[in-house]
Amino acid sequence: MNWFAFRCIYCQRKLAIGSHGLCCSCNKQIRRFNYCGVCGSELAENTLGCGNCLQNRPAWHRMVIIGAYKMPLSSLIHRFKFQNSFYFDRTLARLLYLAIRDARRTHGLMLPEVIIPVPLHHFRHWRRGYNQADLLAGQLAKWLNIPCNNRLIKRVKHTRTQRGLSAAARRVNLQKAFRFADKKQACPYKSVALVDDVITTGSTLNALAGLFVQQGVEQIQVWGLARA
Structure with missing residues (x-):
């Protein structure tokens, strides 16, 4: 139950189960794969x-x-x-x-x-x-x-941040990190x-x-x- 009218953290729709944080519709949009x-x-x-x-x-x-x-x-x-x-x-x-x-x-x-x-x-x-x-x-x-x-x-x-670095640059960046x-x-x-x-x-x-x-x-x- 959602007694406190909690809403989906992504789309802001009211949740059926407040503790889940994410509505069923948004959850289904997550691209899962084998x-x-x-x-x-x-x-x-x-x-x-x-x-x-x-x-x-x-x-x-x-x-x-x-x-x-x-x-x-x-x-x-x-x-x-x-x-x-x-x-x-x-x-x-x-x-x-x-x-x-x-x-x-x-x-x-x-x-x-x-x-x-x-x-x-x-x-x-x-x-x-x-x-x-x-x-x-x-x-x-x-x-x-x-x-x-x-x-x-x-x-x-x-x-430095790893974003935008090549795989080789990431490895160098993390040496002895x-x-x-x-x-x-x-x-x-x-x-x-x-x-x-x-x-x-x-x-x-x-x-x-x-x-x-x-x-x-x-x-x-x-x-x-x-x-x-």
Whole structure:
């Protein structure tokens, strides 16, 4: 029920169920597709592994996404990240939560030990006022009953924005950008899920996943709102 007349965060229609945040009509407009459960490439049917990731194998092992970075999802993500719409976290996290549940059926996904949001550099965090990945991870942790650890990894290099950069330039931009907060402590997990908003070339997640590979983590998943 919607006793308080909550409205869709995209089209402003009154919601049948206020807690959902997005009306059925706008939800249906999100472009969802069958995808490779490793690299997220669009495929004719859901599978694990495809020609794209065989040629350029990512550092992680599994991927979960809601859908394509197209309207209305792209607009919601942009407002969430850049227009101080931090309160979109519950609605977007719910969509990702449903995608995770679906991936357990379509891709045989096993849930990880811990959820880790992609960290922001402290300067960017200060300017924005929040880390959007951290907000998403916190919601998912509650619903999945999995701990969220937002202190394990630090972003120590204030990189230029990745938007508009080529894949090669993104990789250079992210060299030595992350490290474990405690250099002396080994990673205590064998399976982790890294949460991010938009997955484009995967350079950020590859850089992060590489750190966990070095620590002997056996299963690295990436959970993202959209694949661009």
